[in-house]
Amino acid sequence: MEKGKISSLQMAFMMYPTIVATALLGVPSITAKYAKTDLWLSPIFAALIGYLTVYIAIKLHKLYPKQTVIQFSEQIIGRIPGKILGFLFLFFYIQNTGLILRGYGEFVVGSFLVNTPISVIMASMVLLCAFIVRGGIEVLGRAAELFVPIFIFPICILILLLIPDFEYKNIFPILGDGIMPPIKGAIVPGGWFSEFFLIIFLLPFLADMKKGMKSGMMSVFAVMMTLIVVNLLVLFVLGSTTSTKLYPLMSASRYISLADFFEHVESAVMAVWIVGAFVKISVFYYATALGTAQWLNLSDYRPVVWPIGILIVIFSFWSLPSSMDVSRNDINVFPFQGTLMQTIIPLLLLVIAIVRKRNHKGTETS
Amino acid sequence: MRWGAFLCTSVIVILIILYEWPKMKKNPKKDKVAFLTLLLTGLVLAMFNLPQMAGPTQWMVTLFRPFGEFMEK
Amino acid sequence: MNNSWRQTRILWKVKRRHFTKSVLLLLGICGAAPFLSGCWDRTEITDLAIVTAAAIDKKDSNQIELSVQVFIPSSISSGGGQGGTSQEGGGVTTLVRSEKGSNISDALSKLQSKLPRKIFWGHCKVFVFGEKLAKEGIQEQLDFLLRHPQPREKANMYVSKGKAKPILESLPPLENYSGEVLRELSDLHIGMLVTLQDLDEMLTGKPQAAALPVVKILPPGKGQKKLQGIPYIVGTAVLKKDKMTGTMTEKETRGLLWLRDEMESYTVTFQPKGVKGEISLNPVTAQVKIIPQIINEKWKVLVKVKTEGAVIQNGTNLNLSSPKSLKAAERAYQKDIEKRIEMAFLHTQDKKADILGLGKDFYRKYPKQFNQIENHWNDIFAKMEVEIDVVAHIRRQGYINKPAGLSENEVKDK
Incomplete structure (x- = not known):
């Protein structure tokens, strides 16, 4: 197939x-809503879900090499339940x-192309991703290799340019209301970290499987560091207003002004973000397409x-009349769903698989 | 029923068929059936006034309501 | 032989296919270019009316008046060649239009009908609120500025003495337009520099009080045209929640700048004890630390200032080269700073508005205690004790080492 x-x-x-692509933009504000000034601690807790997910995915893949979750769930829990789970x-x-x-569409329409119909923006992105x-x-892999440096470099520049506007005092008090607020703030980024389960669709095509675990964990760590840095950045620049902004990183980048002439660089942020969103949607799209084909045995x-x-474009509209519904969904539904x-069900699958294999071995030897 | 959206989708669907069909000549019948069924599903769904319609996203909101309430506290 | 000929032919074919493919690709890329600019949001710079400054005034019966200063691009391109045309008053680079409405967006939509180009906020760096509006609350107008994607968080905010519209209408001789004058003045840190983001932070943060610089028109000199007065910063407006409750004078503002550690390059003049005349220092650098303390349930603030200066004028007969005179001068310097800071502090306490952001400092250090008293923070702030600890040094004395124009025996060495 591939x-x-x-x-x-x-x-x-x-x-x-x-x-990172979507977590950069909206998530700092959601985290700030719960964690207040401790928002930079939340990614550390959230990353635990990421590490766990990567571990589960790699273990599952070692038990059923060269298969994706759609294929091996049939072997683990039987044909019909496996199909349903798939x-x-x-x-x-x-x-x-x-x-x-x-x-993605709401961001582009909301801040730049105000008059453009959102369906056109989304359709053109899907076309490209397709x-x-x-x-x-x-x-896909090569495109990511090419785009990720383009994606990271401007973020570093952004941080450098914003240093004069930093108000370091904003970080205090650290843990003023105890440990609970940052943990609650970690729920939403935790949902994002659970997306690491997507590597289950990529692992079968890995040329050097041995390094899979290492690079997966490295990736989680890189994401965690990026989120910490970005959260600190918006906290230093925006302070207590972070949670009121829809796109804090965007607002912070609008604040850049060097020597009265180097300003208005937020379009660069948008360009970077579109590159990231492109890779993100493509990876999701690829997993969906591959999974569908495997599910239907094509x-x-x-x-x-x-x-x-x-279908993706249709689902992007379905029961979502406004952008407020989209962000409410990001907070109230997506982290748990x-x-x-992506973490709990795979964990159950792993447990069942291990138990089954052990029993199988047991019957063989006896 | 929104005719504009439906018409646009129909045009896109036809374009997709024109583009894809010659390439899948050698593929088994099952592939073609899946291809057409999925396209048809999309086309049918495009006929409805989707943003206002209750759908999977709505069901998920209902399903995860307790968690949602926890987050809104 | 035959074989190699065939091979070259195949190679040819491949090359040709490759060629047609790249031509098609090139055409495709070029063909896509017109679409890249977008269709619905295409904007030409010649279709934009670039707002350089905006003023919002209160009119009677729930109406506001929005005035915008719009840049006239042709004025620059035609006048630029000769240079200095603005001196003759011919180089008017901006025009001011205003319109009434129930809020900014309402007024804006009416204003648009008076302007042939689409109003563009992206370069508006100055927002001036009229005094009357500031007294009745700016929250409603602030919402527009923060919500609309075009106005920038870095824009400077002001409150005008009296109506705000004349500030935009004045035609300053030195700068291109009055908005630029205000921005330049703010950059010199004459008064407070408050951006839209700062204002938002002050109002949403713990202290719920804000300070904005007050601007006023400097009357034009004799013989100058009426509109040639320039706006300048005269003090600070104190806002409690979003309503203006009072003002602080220039001198108090300077003390405020000391407290907020925002003061930059200005001259300190003081009189040492027991001598005639004054000593001036410039430039003055300072490190200000505000340390909140709660000792035995008593809220107290400790202001630690470390400051240094260089003598720029010495009107006394003290010889600053001698350690003793220097000590005396330094002591006077220290007392002067203390007094300034104390005055500013007492004044803000008097207004019961925590424009220094002390609430934030307390919250940062004592989050639990602060949460308990958050509701009556303003009362606590008003009664709070302040301890000011200034360490002042004079580091340099310029090109001469004795007071100028005095003979040896007139100079007091000890």
């Missing part, structure tokens, strides 16, 4: 924007790709790429 191979480094490069996974991924796409998904995993996943694109589907 003949391409990627390196473990490419996988890490694909996963990094997959988590359907739930596919459903979850289509729905969430739609939500990510909608979030081409790269059809290109296969190698193309000979190739390419024929379903275009139809799924249409994401963690349930």
